[in-house]
Amino acid sequence: MKFSKTVFLAISSIKSNKMRSFLTMLGIIIGVAAVIILVSIMDGVTGQVSDVFEGLGMNNITVSITSRGSTRYVEPDSLYQLIDENQELYAYCSPKVTTAANIKSPYSSDSAYGTVTGVDETYDEIDGLATQQGRFLQYVDIDKLLKVCVVGTYYEKEYYGTGKALGETIKINGELYTIVGVLEEKSDSSEGSSDQCIYIPYTNASKISWNSSINTYVVSMKDAEQMTMAKSVLEAKLTEILGSSNYYQIIATQEILDEMNSIMNTLKGALVLIAGISLLVGGIGIMNIMLVSVTERTKEIGIRKSLGAKKKHIKQQFVIEAGTISGFGGVIGILLGGVAAYFIGRLMDMTVVPSITAIVISFSVSVGIGVIFGFLPAKNAANLNPIDALRFE
Amino acid sequence: MAESTKNKPLVEFQDIYKIYAMGDAEVRALDGVSFSVYDGEFVAIIGQSGSGKSTCMNIIGCLDVPTTGTYLLKGTDVSKLTDDEQAEIRNKTLGFIFQQYNLLPKLDVLENVELPLLYKGLDDKEQKERAMAALRRVGIEDKWHHKPSQLSGGQQQRASIARALAGSPSVILADEPTGALDSKTSNEVLEFLIELNEQGNTIILITHDNSIAARAKRVIRLQDGKIVYDGDAMGDEIIKSTVLLKRKEEAKG
Numbered sequence: 001m002k003f004s005k006t007v008f009l010a011i012s013s014i015k016s017n018k019m020r021s022f023l024t025m026l027g028i029i030i031g032v033a034a035v036i037i038l039v040s041i042m043d044g045v046t047g048q049v050s051d052v053f054e055g056l057g058m059n060n061i062t063v064s065i066t067s068r069g070s071t072r073y074v075e076p077d078s079l080y081q082l083i084d085e086n087q088e089l090y091a092y093c094s095p096k097v098t099t100a101a102n103i104k105s106p107y108s109s110d111s112a113y114g115t116v117t118g119v120d121e122t123y124d125e126i127d128g129l130a131t132q133q134g135r136f137l138q139y140v141d142i143d144k145l146l147k148v149c150v151v152g153t154y155y156e157k158e159y160y161g162t163g164k165a166l167g168e169t170i171k172i173n174g175e176l177y178t179i180v181g182v183l184e185e186k187s188d189s190s191e192g193s194s195d196q197c198i199y200i201p202y203t204n205a206s207k208i209s210w211n212s213s214i215n216t217y218v219v220s221m222k223d224a225e226q227m228t229m230a231k232s233v234l235e236a237k238l239t240e241i242l243g244s245s246n247y248y249q250i251i252a253t254q255e256i257l258d259e260m261n262s263i264m265n266t267l268k269g270a271l272v273l274i275a276g277i278s279l280l281v282g283g284i285g286i287m288n289i290m291l292v293s294v295t296e297r298t299k300e301i302g303i304r305k306s307l308g309a310k311k312k313h314i315k316q317q318f319v320i321e322a323g324t325i326s327g328f329g330g331v332i333g334i335l336l337g338g339v340a341a342y343f344i345g346r347l348m349d350m351t352v353v354p355s356i357t358a359i360v361i362s363f364s365v366s367v368g369i370g371v372i373f374g375f376l377p378a379k380n381a382a383n384l385n386p387i388d389a390l391r392f393e
Numbered sequence: 394m395a396e397s398t399k400n401k402p403l404v405e406f407q408d409i410y411k412i413y414a415m416g417d418a419e420v421r422a423l424d425g426v427s428f429s430v431y432d433g434e435f436v437a438i439i440g441q442s443g444s445g446k447s448t449c450m451n452i453i454g455c456l457d458v459p460t461t462g463t464y465l466l467k468g469t470d471v472s473k474l475t476d477d478e479q480a481e482i483r484n485k486t487l488g489f490i491f492q493q494y495n496l497l498p499k500l501d502v503l504e505n506v507e508l509p510l511l512y513k514g515l516d517d518k519e520q521k522e523r524a525m526a527a528l529r530r531v532g533i534e535d536k537w538h539h540k541p542s543q544l545s546g547g548q549q550q551r552a553s554i555a556r557a558l559a560g561s562p563s564v565i566l567a568d569e570p571t572g573a574l575d576s577k578t579s580n581e582v583l584e585f586l587i588e589l590n591e592q593g594n595t596i597i598l599i600t601h602d603n604s605i606a607a608r609a610k611r612v613i614r615l616q617d618g619k620i621v622y623d624g625d626a627m628g629d630e631i632i633k634s635t636v637l638l639k640r641k642e643e644a645k646g
Contacts (some may be wrong), residue, residue, distance in 0.1 A: 005511075012499060303495045306456065307556070308484020308512040310477045387456045390495070 003306045003320070010321040013293075015326065024289040025329030027282025028369065032333025032339060032362045034275035034356050044352040046261060055281020057127055059091070059224050061231060063217040063238065064249045068310050072242050073213035076120070076202075080208040082237050089222060089230045092122040095202040096216040099209035103198065104171040105159035116172055116198045119203020119218075126220045134181035136313030141180075142201040148182035153189040154196035172200065173208055173242075181250040196262035215365025224254050276365075283369035290377035291324050296328065312380040318381050323367050334359050401468060402429035403563055403595055404453055409462030411448050411618075422448040423459065424618035430564070430597060434592040435628065437598045437609035437626070445618040447568075450599045454487055454566050455479045464630030467563060492569035496541040496547040502528065502552045503537040509560040527555040531585065537544050547578035554585065558594075567598045571605060583608050603635040 014021040032312040065074055076095050083090045097118035104111035123129070124136040133152065141148050149170065156165035171174045177200060204216060221230045229249060238248045294301070301314055338354045345352025400646035411423040420443045430436050440446040452464055458472040464472070467486055471479060488509075489495075496505045506524040515523070528534040531551040532546075541549050548572060557565050567586065571579035587608060590596050598609060606612050612629050614622035622629050627636070 009499075016499065117616060138581050286451045299495075300497055304512075305480060305510065306454070306495075308560075309482050309508075309511040310512070312477075313512060331408060387451050390456070390491075 006317055006320045006325055009317070010324040013321060014325060016236045017178075020289065021325060023333065024285055024325055027278060027285040028326045028329030029282075029333040029336060031275060031277075031279030031282045032366050033337035034278060035272055035335025035362045036334055037344065038269065038271045038275055038340045039358040040337070040352045041344060041348075042271065043355060044262060044345055044350045046264045046268075048350050049260055049264070050114055050257060053253055054261070057218075057220060058253055058257070059221045060126060061219045061221065061227075061234065061252045062096075063207050063219060064214070064251075065215045065217075065238075066244070066247055069233050072371055073248070074217070074238065076080070076214060076217075078237070078241055080114065080217070081218055082234070083219070086233055089226055089233060091220045091222050092126045093121040093217060093219045094123040094126055095214040096213070096218050097202045097205035097209055097214060099205055100215070101173045101208055102153075102171075106169050106171065106176075107159065111171075114196065114244070116200055116201050116205060116208065118202035120202055120206075123199065123218070125297050126218050130184045131181040132184045133163070134179070136181055137199060137201055137316075142203050145178045145201060145203045145207075147175060147204065149177040149182045150183060150198040150199045152183050152195040153192060154193065155187050155198065156182050158191075166330075170198070171346060172198065180219075203369045225251075227254060233350055246369065261353050277369070279365060279369055281372075282366075284371040286322055286326055287373035287376060289325075290318060290374050291380070293321075294318065294377045294381040297381075297391045298310055298384060298392040302386055302392060305384070305385070305386040306390060314382040314384075315375075315378045316380030319371055319374045323370040326370025326373075327363070327367040329370075330363045333366065334362060335340050336360075402431050402465075403467055404430040404469065404597070405465040406452075407463040407465070408448070409459040409464060410454065410645035411445070411452065411457070412460045419616060421618045423452070425603045425614075426462075426620055428494050428613055428620065428623055432563070433593055433599070435587070435596045437600060437606035437611070438604065438613045438615060439600055439606040439632075441601060443617075444614050444615040446599050446601075448618075449615065450566060450568050453564075453597060454489060455483050470499045471472075481513075484560060486529075486563045486564045488560060488562035489505055489572045490550070490553055490557050490565065490567040492572035493512055494541070494553040496549060496552055496556070498541055501538050501540055502544070502555075505552060506559050509556060513560060518534060524555070524559050527559040528539070529551070530556045540556065545578075545590075547581060550574060550578075550582050551585070554582070554589075555558075558589070563595060565594055565596045567596060569600055570598065571600075571602075571634075579605070603632045604639060607632045607636050 011300070028229045074264060079093050083093045095118070098115055099118070100113050100118045102111050103114040103116070119137065120142050121137045121139050129136065136150055137148065140146065149172070150172065151165060155170065156162060159165070159170065160168050165182050166362050168179050170179060170292070183195070183197070186195055189195045202214065206212065219234060221227065231252065233246065242248055282386045304314060341354055406426050406428050409423050409426045410421065411583040413420045413422060415466050426445070426449065428506065436451055436505065436635050438446050451634055452459055455466065463470055463472070466482060469482065474482065498510070503521070503524055505518045506527055510523055525534060525537065528537055531554050531557070536544060536548060543550065570586070571582050573583060575632065583605065586596055586598065598605070600606055607626050609626050611624065612622065612632060613620055613628045614629060627633055
């Protein structure tokens with residue numbers, strides 16, 4: 001029996017029983033759509049999370065010194081020296097002093113608390129910052145503790161109006177700072193977004209934070225591939241300075257991202273498994289309807305057998321029919337899932353694109369389910385006794 | 394016994410019994426039946442319902458096997474074959490014509506006629522050519538694209554005859570082929586079977602109708618699973634009286 005002919009026959013038998021075929025397919029449709037939607041959304045979320053991390057700089061290692069109150073501390077110069085000595089491993093290094101401060105516009109009596117970050121002149125390279133107006137911090141600003149700052153677009157928009165911040169002043173904990181640069185917009189300039197930021201020389205930030213020593217450094221690697229090496233050289237240096245590996249922590253962005261991805265993948269797997277259960281239920285639905293179909297078509301089977309159809313011919317016919325029904329269900333499910341994923345993505349404001357892999361896998365799985373669950377009914381049909389089948393009315 | 398046109402019989406029943414267990418009692422559908430059918434014969438197997446003629450036809454058609462005894466089809470002992478080998482022998486040597494035509498309603502006439510050729514494993518082109526040739530022989534080639542439900546009873550039976558002919562079988566097995574047709578169409582179908590026989594096809598016809606059996610060259614009458622008559626159609630008393638009665642009625646007009 002030719003394959004294409006059998007598929008054609010299967011399609012005509014599906015068409016002749018539209019309602020029943022649709023209901024049979026429904027389990028597969030829902031299962032496949034659920035898999036597509038879940039995989040697409042999980043991919044979207046993972047992509048979004050990755051974007052955030054990539055924004056942090058994939059090549060960065062964050063050093064946190066935890067030896068508070070101890071007599072040992074890490075001087076910026078000792079790390080600068082390490083970077084200089086290992087230029088094949090590291091690109092830049094900057095202290096990072098994050099502190100809350102009272103921030104006030106010169107044009108308003110209102111003040112608000114905000115985060116002020118103290119860094120050195122290389123931090124723009126480390127964190128991928130770019131100024132749309134003015135400049136970033138310079139060595140002299142840090143060295144001379146100049147009261148200058150670089151602000152994000154939130155402050156520009158909020159306090160001065162777009163394009164009017166450069167050269168203005170801003171009050172940080174009561175001290176006047178001159179705005180020497182405005183950063184490019186990173187998100188949407190809204191409150192709480194990454195555009196609500198102020199960078200000042202770390203030397204000034206240390207003073208604001210009432211902390212004489214610097215507890216956080218960000219080191220950027222030349223190449224993320226060398227992460228293990230870069231970490232161990234850094235660890236050796238820090239242990240040497242602090243006397244113990246207990247007094248510091250170092251975390252590479254890449255590691256966090258990997259960790260996050262692995263959590264996301266586990267979650268995705270679990271969700272797909274749950275959606276897969278409905279595929280299984282769909283398969284059982286197909287088996288059920290195929291068993292009914294075999295009974296209904298006993299006479300047909302008898303006629304075919306009397307004309308010389310062998311067991312394999314009959315088996316093939318019913319297996320292909322089951323596979324075709326579930327394959328159709330799979331295609332409808334993919335379309336439905338794709339459309340649903342697209343709209344959910346728009347609703348959640350993220351890029352949700354059904355992956356080719358998800359489509360190919362869910363289509364093959366649905367056809368496979370049809371074939372597997374069609375096998376038992378097909379075997380029953382093939383084993384019918386030709387005389388009994390012919391007499392069946 | 395009828396004259397043999399060849400030395401070896403096509404169909405040979407050797408002391409065949411078919412026994413069904415009905416609770417404690419046993420029913421002997423065939424009770425020691427022996428006969429042979431040779432190439433080119435036109436045999437009618439006649440009997441009342443319960444005489445065993447259907448069982449007989451099932452065994453000839455390789456749809457059933459005897460309880461004891463040997464059935465040789467073209468010299469092959471069918472009862473020793475597997476299901477699939479029986480299917481193959483049905484496909485190659487037998488052509489069925491049923492009372493209810495047994496055409497598949499979802500397929501068109503051509504596709505129905507192609508079925509035995511499909512199972513024979515012929516390619517598409519040859520299937521189509523041979524099926525069309527068979528439809529031409531029965532005179533409904535213009536109806537090839539119709540569904541069986543769009544045809545009259547006589548045309549449907551012609552389609553089923555075409556299906557039986559398509560595979561060029563050694564034996565055409567007709568089970569009450571006119572049972573569902575009016576007398577005029579019955580006559581046409583019978584004439585056609587006679588014509589096929591004259592062209593050299595071996596035909597075995599199963600019927601309960603004496604006037605139909607009268608058209609065959611040879612009659613085998615079954616009663617309670619036993620052969621009570623085997624010979625020339627007009628040699629059978631019942632058939633003879635039926636035919637004479639009919640002629641008388643026609644003469645009266």
